[in-house]
Amino acid sequence: MKDESGQVIVIGGGAAGLMAAGTAAASGRKVLLLEKMETPARKIRITGKGRCNLSNSAELVEFMSHFGKSGKFLRQSFQQFFSGELVDFFQSRGLPVQHERGGRIFPAANDAPAVARVLIDWAKDCGVEFHTGERVSRLLIHDSEIRGVVAGGREYSARQVILATGGRSYPRTGSTGDGYRLAEQCGHTVIAPRPALVSLKTAKEQVRGLAKLNLRNISARLYINGSRKAQAFGELTFSGTGIGGPIILTLSTLAVDAIREKQRVAVHLDLKPALDDRKLDARLLRDLESRAKEPMESVLRGLLPQKMVPYCLREVEIAPEQIAGQLSAKLRKRLRTWLKDLRFDIIGHGSWEEAIVTAGGVKTSEVNPKTMESKRVKGLYIAGELLDIQADTGGYNLQAAFSTGWVAGQAAARVL
Ligand SMILES: Cc1cc2nc3c(=O)[nH]c(=O)nc-3n(C[C@H](O)[C@H](O)[C@H](O)COP(=O)(O)OP(=O)(O)OC[C@H]3O[C@@H](n4cnc5c(N)ncnc54)[C@H](O)[C@@H]3O)c2cc1C
Structure with missing residues (x-):
């Protein structure tokens, strides 16, 4: 299938997907975001007990240590887009933040839904087209290159696809683990998902x-x-x-x-x-x-x-x-x-219903840490909790989703 549109497709409208979509669109690309729930960012709205601990002010090395072994993989993402950039992003869009005990960063208004609103409005302003209520069921791959996706029985073509479907925890927010199957389908190894922070x-x-x-x-x-x-x-x-x-x-x-x-x-x-x-x-x-x-x-x-x-x-x-x-x-x-x-x-x-994050996920050695591009499928990028990255509580998990989403969006937008 030939991609006539030159569009980037983002699968999943959570922290990673929204950041990826807005970033790619802000770089001038046509972007289509496919989200299976009727409203994107359902998980962000309930983070931090409704207050959203969106990042942490810890220095890079300490920050990475909260991810255990997977911290090393994230270094290059954090070097491109870290807590300072994230705070600037939200503050410049009318969402001031406050710093609390243990370096935790929250919106000053303690309002998690406002974080979701800022991201969605920004992505729309950048030109991202949202298709909600559309679940991606298959990736279209030819000769180890991505060609598009199937959602709701319809084929969408694209040469760059960003997979950001999250983990398996809190499935009522839409994160039901679809991405593991999609990633396995194209040859990725998935480290067994387990409930974490539980x-x-x-x-x-x-x-x-x-x-x-x-x-x-x-x-x-x-x-x-x-x-x-x-x-x-x-x-x-x-x-x-x-x-x-x-x-x-x-x-x-x-x-x-x-x-x-x-x-x-x-x-x-x-x-x-x-x-x-x-x-x-x-x-x-x-x-x-x-x-x-x-x-x-x-x-x-x-x-x-x-x-x-x-x-x-x-x-x-x-x-x-x-x-x-x-x-x-x-x-x-x-x-x-x-x-x-x-x-x-x-x-x-x-259980999965109460775990804050998912341990396990797509093996990080199969993903380029500088761009989030899959080493198995050209043009496929993988971001957020779907990857085998998980951290302690303290704002680290959301920052990882935002950072890997930003990096994937930038990298996908660069290729044309
Ligand atoms: C109760 C709770 C509180 C938390 N609090 C914090 C906190 O304060 N600070 C912190 O750092 N972290 C917190 N976390 C963890 C953090 O929210 C996640 O790590 C982060 O949201 C992951 O972002 P993501 O974009 O990778 O995935 P998600 O936010 O899970 O987004 C994935 C999106 O993909 C969509 N999707 C899935 N499959 C498909 C498909 N087949 N087709 C189309 N769309 C699909 C889903 O509907 C969803 O919208 C919390 C988690 C929970 C559950």
């Missing part, structure tokens, strides 16, 4: 009575087959079925892989990370002495959130009415150990 499940009785409890400034250690693999400090939330919140999401990628390989996984919490064993013992002795006549139930309220007190008493096997001044040294030691090393056996992880 909560972890424990036996129900282990979290009984703790649902919705939020703990701040605690530390969590991840153990796989009895050996310590990672640690995170910050905030944790209990649910009726397990543990979640920022520090658990951080540990979840390693945990999910280990669970799937049927390894033994446990998370140990240190509820008093600022105190070593000696200091914690001194603190306990002080509390027990100064409140010697009170029941342990009320003494523990000074050490733990209210909801955790009955849980702690049950686990450490101290009677609620036990008089503090008469607590044995053995029980005090058991309490101290519990506070520093509260253990949860992990028996599973959250």
Whole structure:
């Protein structure tokens, strides 16, 4: 099939696809964006709990470290379009940003839907033609060169196609993993997709009575087959079925892989990370002495959130009415150990419906890191979460989608 139009086709109207489409159109190319949902950018609208943590101000090397092994692949994209360029992009289009703890960058108005609106309006102003409600089902390839796509039974021709269909997480936003099949169809290797940045499940009785409890400034250690693999400090939330919140999401990628390989996984919490064993013992002795006549139930309220007190008493096997001044040294030691090393056996992880990102995806060694062009199919570019790139929370994942989208849009526009 001959491409008479000279158009670039972008598949998927998420962060990567919109950035790619606008960039190619701004460089003077005719661009058609095919999005299977009725509205593009559904995922962007719900990012950052509706606030959209769109990037992070960390320096390049630290930024890349949040992607683990896949960070290296992204270096050349970040060198072309990074957080500074992204902030300028949004600020110059009437969306000021604010910087928060940990370098996180948010829109000043805390408005994720506004991020989607700015991107869509910009792409339209650049001349991108949107076809929504159109799902691409096939790529047309001839002699290892892209010739077009099939969507809704209709063939669209193009010599440059940017595949930006996202991962598999939050499928109700449209990211149902179509891109993996499309990429495999043209010879790409897909590293098995797994839910990442996801909560972890424990036996129900282990979290009984703790649902919705939020703990701040605690530390969590991840153990796989009895050996310590990672640690995170910050905030944790209990649910009726397990543990979640920022520090658990951080540990979840390693945990999910280990669970799937049927390894033994446990998370140990240190509820008093600022105190070593000696200091914690001194603190306990002080509390027990100064409140010697009170029941342990009320003494523990000074050490733990209210909801955790009955849980702690049950686990450490101290009677609620036990008089503090008469607590044995053995029980005090058991309490101290519990506070520093509260253990949860992990028996599973959250589903695709609640995973923030997808680990795995199109193997990055099969994609040119300078242009995002496929090394298997000429004229095919792959951007965003569909690639085997995934990072911690903190704005890194969206920046990677924007950066790879920008690079793909530039590169596709250059070839004619
Ligand atoms: C709840 C939640 C909160 C998040 N918060 C943050 C955050 O604050 N900061 C951060 O950095 N990251 C966050 N992320 C991750 C981030 O949103 C994603 O990494 C990023 O949006 C990926 O962009 P993408 O363009 O690659 O894919 P997507 O945004 O998933 O877009 C892919 C698009 O392709 C379309 N599509 C799929 N298949 C087809 C097809 N066959 N034909 C046509 N169109 C198709 C989909 O409908 C979709 O619109 C969050 C994710 C979730 C789920």
